[in-house]
Amino acid sequence: MRSRALVTAGLVSLVGASLGGCGSDEPTTESVSVSAITYTYVGSSTAPEFHQEYRVVVKPEEATIRVGTYGTVDGSEEPVGTATVAITDEIWSDLVAETSSLPSGDDADGCTGGSTRTIKVEDADGSAHSATIEDCGSANEEASEQLEDLIEPVLALFDLDELDDRD
Numbered sequence: 001m002r003s004r005a006l007v008t009a010g011l012v013s014l015v016g017a018s019l020g021g022c023g024s025d026e027p028t029t030e031s032v033s034v035s036a037i038t039y040t041y042v043g044s045s046t047a048p049e050f051h052q053e054y055r056v057v058v059k060p061e062e063a064t065i066r067v068g069t070y071g072t073v074d075g076s077e078e079p080v081g082t083a084t085v086a087i088t089d090e091i092w093s094d095l096v097a098e099t100s101s102l103p104s105g106d107d108a109d110g111c112t113g114g115s116t117r118t119i120k121v122e123d124a125d126g127s128a129h130s131a132t133i134e135d136c137g138s139a140n141e142e143a144s145e146q147l148e149d150l151i152e153p154v155l156a157l158f159d160l161d162e163l164d165d166r167d
Contacts, residue, residue, distance in 0.1 A: 033124045034096045035059070039151045040073045044136070045113035049166060054079075056154060060092050063154050067164045081163030091153050098150045103143035105133035114139070117147045 042053040054067040064084040071077030099121045114136025122128045135144040 034099070034121055035124045036122045037095060037099060038118075038120045038122070039147070039154075040116075040118045042073055042116045044115050052160075052164060054160070054164075056151065056158075058087060058092070058095060058154055061087055063087050063157065065158050065163065067160060069166070080166060083158055083163055085157045087154070087157075095150070095154065102129070102131035103133065103146040104131060105135070105140040105143045112136075115144070117144055119147055119150065 037058045039056045039058070040054070043051055045051070048069050051069045052067065053069065053073045054065055055073050056063055056065045062084055065082065066072055066079035067081045068077060068079035072079045099119065102119060102121075114134055116132065116134050118130060118132040120128055120130040131143075131147070133140050133143045133147055135141060
């Protein structure tokens with residue numbers, strides 16, 4: 001009888017220890033790692049020699065920018081300038097933290113020909129979330145400024161005037 005009690009006690013402790021490690025295998029927002037953040041800016045509709053757009057792809061260790069005129073963001077035209085810079089762990093961590101809640105551009109009072117800013121956050125598991133802000137005049141001004149503020153530490157690492165000396 002005593003050996004049966006010891007075996008039962010041993011089995012109960014093994015099962016208890018095993019169950020303690022069980023849980024959902026679904027990733028939480030804290031455990032999903034961001035693999036890349038892409039920010040695009042398409043300036044307002046102007047003559048090609050004055051229009052500017054760019055795409056910045058930020059990864060944990062570096063950021064690459066393509067700057068140019070119409071077609072630079074969608075890749076249909078070659079950029080007038082490109083550059084790659086190193087990203088510090090602090091900039092990357094802050095950027096990832098700030099992209100956990102993106103602004104929405106829901107002001108319907110915009111107008112045709114304004115600027116468009118888009119940020120896309122890609123997770124290592126293949127999922128992504130994004131925000132696109134179209135602004136013209138005062139429409140979506142606050143949301144647009146939030147996206148600008150979010151990417152500013154990365155943009156500050158590039159000299160846009162040097163990369164795009166068309167003017």
